[in-house]
Amino acid sequence: MKAGGGRMKATRVFQITALALVAVSAVQVGWWLFDQHAYTVEKVRAARSTYTEQVSAAQALLDSGTSAARVQQLLPGVVVSGGRAALAPALAQALTTEERRRTNQYAWEGSFFLLALAVCIAVIARALRAEARVLEEQDSFLALVSHQFKTPLASLQLSLETLALRTPPPEMARTLIDRMLADLARMELMVTQILESARLERGRVELKTEPLELAGAVARVVAQLEERALKEHVHISSDLSPGLYVATDSLALDVVVRNVLENALAAVRGTGGGNVSLSARAVNGEVELSVRDSGIGFAPADGVRLFQKFTRLPGGASHYGSGLGLFIVHRLMELARGRVSAHSEGLGRGASFVLTWPAAAPEPRP
Amino acid sequence: MSSAVAAAREVLVVEDDPHLAAGVMENLRAEGYAVAIAGDGERALEWLKQHTCALIVLDVMLPGIDGLAVCRSLRSQGDNTPVLFLTARGDPEDRVRGLESGGDDYLAKPFHLEEFLSRVRAILRRWDWYRSAAAAAALLRFGDNEVDFRTFRARAWSGETQELTEKEAMILKVLAEHAGEIVSREDLLERVWGYDVFPSTRTVDNFILRLRKRFERDPANPRHFLTVWGVGYRFLTEGEA
Numbered sequence: 383m384k385a386g387g388g389r390m391k392a393t394r395v396f397q398i399t400a401l402a403l404v405a406v407s408a409v410q411v412g413w414w415l416f417d418q419h420a421y422t423v424e425k426v427r428a429a430r431s432t433y434t435e436q437v438s439a440a441q442a443l444l445d446s447g448t449s450a451a452r453v454q455q456l457l458p459g460v461v462v463s464g465g466r467a468a469l470a471p472a473l474a475q476a477l478t479t480e481e482r483r484r485t486n487q488y489a490w491e492g493s494f495f496l497l498a499l500a501v502c503i504a505v506i507a508r509a510l511r512a513e514a515r516v517l518e519e520q521d522s523f524l525a526l527v528s529h530q531f532k533t534p535l536a537s538l539q540l541s542l543e544t545l546a547l548r549t550p551p552p553e554m555a556r557t558l559i560d561r562m563l564a565d566l567a568r569m570e571l572m573v574t575q576i577l578e579s580a581r582l583e584r585g586r587v588e589l590k591t592e593p594l595e596l597a598g599a600v601a602r603v604v605a606q607l608e609e610r611a612l613k614e615h616v617h618i619s620s621d622l623s624p625g626l627y628v629a630t631d632s633l634a635l636d637v638v639v640r641n642v643l644e645n646a647l648a649a650v651r652g653t654g655g656g657n658v659s660l661s662a663r664a665v666n667g668e669v670e671l672s673v674r675d676s677g678i679g680f681a682p683a684d685g686v687r688l689f690q691k692f693t694r695l696p697g698g699a700s701h702y703g704s705g706l707g708l709f710i711v712h713r714l715m716e717l718a719r720g721r722v723s724a725h726s727e728g729l730g731r732g733a734s735f736v737l738t739w740p741a742a743a744p745e746p747r748p
Numbered sequence: 749m750s751s752a753v754a755a756a757r758e759v760l761v762v763e764d765d766p767h768l769a770a771g772v773m774e775n776l777r778a779e780g781y782a783v784a785i786a787g788d789g790e791r792a793l794e795w796l797k798q799h800t801c802a803l804i805v806l807d808v809m810l811p812g813i814d815g816l817a818v819c820r821s822l823r824s825q826g827d828n829t830p831v832l833f834l835t836a837r838g839d840p841e842d843r844v845r846g847l848e849s850g851g852d853d854y855l856a857k858p859f860h861l862e863e864f865l866s867r868v869r870a871i872l873r874r875w876d877w878y879r880s881a882a883a884a885a886a887l888l889r890f891g892d893n894e895v896d897f898r899t900f901r902a903r904a905w906s907g908e909t910q911e912l913t914e915k916e917a918m919i920l921k922v923l924a925e926h927a928g929e930i931v932s933r934e935d936l937l938e939r940v941w942g943y944d945v946f947p948s949t950r951t952v953d954n955f956i957l958r959l960r961k962r963f964e965r966d967p968a969n970p971r972h973f974l975t976v977w978g979v980g981y982r983f984l985t986e987g988e989a
Contacts, residue, residue: 529809532836533765536858540771543861548778561767 394513401506408499415492422484429477433469436460440467527576530692530705534565534572541565571644575706578637579691582713589631589717593742596662596669597622599632603639604660607647615655616647622662628669629742630718638714638722641707642673642735649677649733656732669741674734679726688724711737756782757802757872762792762818763834764810768857772805772864779865789813793821801829803871808835808846816849823850828900828914830871834859847951850913853942870942878918881925888924890972890985893963897921902962910962915940919955923973923983932980956981 440460443453450462461470541558544550550558581587604618611618628635643658650656656676663670680688687693689712692705708724715722719740726733759781763769766787773783784801786792789810796804804822808815819831830852835842838856846854852871855864882897889895892905900917902910912920918940923931933949956975960967974982 529836532857533768536834536836537765537767537771539858540768540775540861544771544775547861548775554774561770565767 394510397506397510397513401503401510404499404502404506408496408503411492411495411499415488419485419488422481422488426477426481433459433473433477437467437469527572530572531569534568538562538565538569572706575641575710579706579710579713582710582717587634587714587717589634591629591631591718593627593629593744594632594635595624595744596626596628596635596671597624599635600639600660600662600671603636603643606640607643611647611658614647614651616650616658617656618643618658618660620660622660622671625744626662626664626669627742627744628720628739630720630739634714634718635739638711638718638737639671641711642722642737645707646673646675646677646733646735649679650675652678653730664741667741668738671737671739672734673737674732676732679729679731679733680724681728682726685724685726689722715739756780758782758784758799759803759805759868760784760786760792760795760799760801761805762786762789762810762815763805763807764788765807768807775861775865776805776868779868781868789815789818792818796822796827796829802875803868804829804831805868806831806833806851808833808837808842816845819846819849819851823913826900826911828917830875830914832867832871844951847941850915852914874918874940874942878921881921882917885924888920888985890924890983891963891965893972895920904963905965912962915955916959916962919952920959923981924985927983927985930976930979930982935980 436457436459440453440457440462443456444450444462444465444467450465453462453467454460459470459473460467462468541562545555545558600620600622604620608618646658650658653676658673658675661672661674684693689708691709693708711722715737721738722735723738724733724735759776761769761772761776761783763772763785764787769785769787773785776783781802784795784799786795789812792804792806793813806815806818810818813821815833815835819833822829822831831850833846833851833854834857835846835854836857843854852874853867855867878897886898887894887896893902895902895912895917897917897920900912900914902912904910919936922936922939933952936952937949956973957967960970960973964970964972972984974984976982
């Protein structure tokens, strides 16, 4: 945490310094352009006044009787016609052309540099903003996570202090101990989910896709949860025919199925007990796994919100988890080129979650 | 009244976490209270339509309508049952928000069992004081105002009927018991809220402003609720000449 913060700070200092340098450069380029332009204007003005003086001098010489040829020899920039001196047209033209050429040069070069600097400023400012957003998200993430932890922690402390204060009879003590173990399990699951979601969000997860037999993978997860489910009066029934293969990562498959099942168990637990049933089928080159529960359900309109972080729905059982379980499922299914969707007829009417993966041919046996 | 006192006082626990709800319930029962549990705000409000209780222990972060909204809804219906908030957020702004929504006390999770129980006792004790004080002197007349402490109802000098909140009534009761004397802000806090629940005594000032608005002919130049600079307040039933 500390190291991350330090790194973040160093990057920020670098970015702000770069931003300051670029901004100073932009101001300097602007000043340089202004200066050059003023210099050119001054030069042209000086040249024009020199030429005007030459023309006046030529006219004075002509008026004092000097021959036109002699005048033109002395002042080559002046032409004489009909006793009047004037600036040679080629010279006047050259002066105008030079002035215009320089002005154009400044305009093009200047705008190019200024544009390049503006792009730099935009890029750095964007990075700074993005970083501020990340920091803000981290803050609210931490606030939410600590909030999620406080409830099981409070329950744990209450149970322990009850034991200490009241010396309850053995069966009551047993209840308190079971409650504390369940609170610890909740906190452990939350830690796992927080780590998983942090890895997923940083894109540090590489999935290794391989053909996996769905029924076997699901059976392993069910076996892990079954005992606890029975204690909580939840009956898990699984009707998965063997031979359905999905193309996904084995660890991701395990995490996804476990999180969806944990969610279903929490939903059913909220109603005091019931059923969770699993079924699977192959459709159009894909394999669907349905997890149906008789739990508390949700308003049909909330089917999408469920998969966002820390969503708490009315009547929901999300206090059991970190608020990250279904978010993890959604991200992992995306990464595995699969999908997940949730359906419910409404509060108190159960829910079903459908996980869909690309189908895979069974792994050829060597 | 006497039968209600003889029966176990009932506490409604509104908490969506079943473990915490069960733990709180068992401990309150062990202390001799009767306990009802509601898992969310809707169910709590539903229960309270048909029952009364001595105290509500109310979780702030509830699914659906949150605890603050539940408390505000109760107060707006004129239900003055004391509320002890339980919450996972313990920063000062959240405490103030909880108390300004009409709560009596505020405890951050995780909490110590004995502290929880002592706060429950303290809220009920303050409530008992108020009820017996209200029974002893139910009516207060000052200026052309008349306050009935039992019904929390008042008739202001303008003839308007005023519904007092529990805290307003308690503050008025404390001031009336010490009419003519100086009562410090700290005393008011101690008598009405009981704990160091507020980050500042300014909240007391807000309540006094509300009382002035209700009962003073010219709230900017009060004749009954006088500020004693740097100390607190003095309440005069006759009005300052």
